[in-house]
Amino acid sequence: xxxxxxxxxxxxxxxxxxxxxxxxxxxxxxxxxxxxxxxxxxxxxxxxxxxxxxxxxxxxxxxxxxxxxxxxxxxxxxxxxxxxxxxxxxxxxxxxxxxxxxxxxxxxxxxxxxxxxxxxxxxxxxxxxxxxxxxxxxxxxxxxxxxxxxxxxxxxxxxxxxxxxxxxxxxxxxxxxxxxxxxxxxxxxxxxxxxxxxxxxxxxxxxxxxxxxxxxxxx
Numbered sequence: 155x156x157x158x159x160x161x162x163x164x165x166x167x168x169x170x171x172x173x174x175x176x177x178x179x180x181x182x183x184x185x186x187x188x189x190x191x192x193x194x195x196x197x198x199x200x201x202x203x204x205x206x207x208x209x210x211x212x213x214x215x216x217x218x219x220x221x222x223x224x225x226x227x228x229x230x231x232x233x234x235x236x237x238x239x240x241x242x243x244x245x246x247x248x249x250x251x252x253x254x255x256x257x258x259x260x261x262x263x264x265x266x267x268x269x270x271x272x273x274x275x276x277x278x279x280x281x282x283x284x285x286x287x288x289x290x291x292x293x294x295x296x297x298x299x300x301x302x303x304x305x306x307x308x309x310x311x312x313x314x315x316x317x318x319x320x321x322x323x324x325x326x327x328x329x330x331x332x333x334x335x336x337x338x339x340x341x342x343x344x345x346x347x348x349x350x351x352x353x354x355x356x357x358x359x360x361x362x363x364x365x366x367x368x369x370x371x372x373x
Contacts, residue, residue, distance in 0.1 A: 172236055178190075195297045200289050227263060295309070
C-alpha cells in the first residue's frame, strides 16, 4: 500500500476515535487534563488534513490508483457522517440540515459509482469542494463552541458555515445530476420517419437523374 492510500486508511481509523471523544462523558469533560472539545477538534482537524495530503501526495508522486479513488470518497463520507451525527446528538446542529447534507452525499456517491461502472470518471465539482470546506469550518467551530469552551462567536461561525454548506450542497447536487444525465443518457439523433425517408429517397433520385441528364448534353 502506497503512502496516499495509507493516509486515507488512517483517516478511516480516526473516525471511531472522534465519535468516542465527542460523545463519551469524561469526568470533568477532560482527557488527561485537556478539554475533550479540543481533543475532538484536533482529531477532526488531523483527519481533514489527511484528506488534502493524500490527494497532494498522490498527484505529486503519480501514485493515483483505483483503490485510492474508491476509498478516498468513502473515508470522507465516514468522517463527515460521524462528525455531523455527533453534533446532532450534542444538540449543536439541526437534524434536518445534517439529513440534507448526508442525503446529498449518498445520492452523489451512488451516481458517481453508476458512472464509474460504465467506465466514465466524473471529476469533483468546484461547488462540492466549497461545500467540503464549509463543512469542515462548521464542524470545527461547533465542536469548539461546546462545553467549557462555549463562545458565542464560534457558534455563530459554525451555524453560518453550516447554512453555506447546505445551500452549496443543494446547488452542487443539481450540477452533478445534470452532468450525470448528459453522461449516462446522451442525446441520440432521432430516426427519420417513413415519410421523411421516402422524401429523402425521391430527392436523391431526382438529383441523380438531373446530374445524369447534364452529363449527356453535348458539349
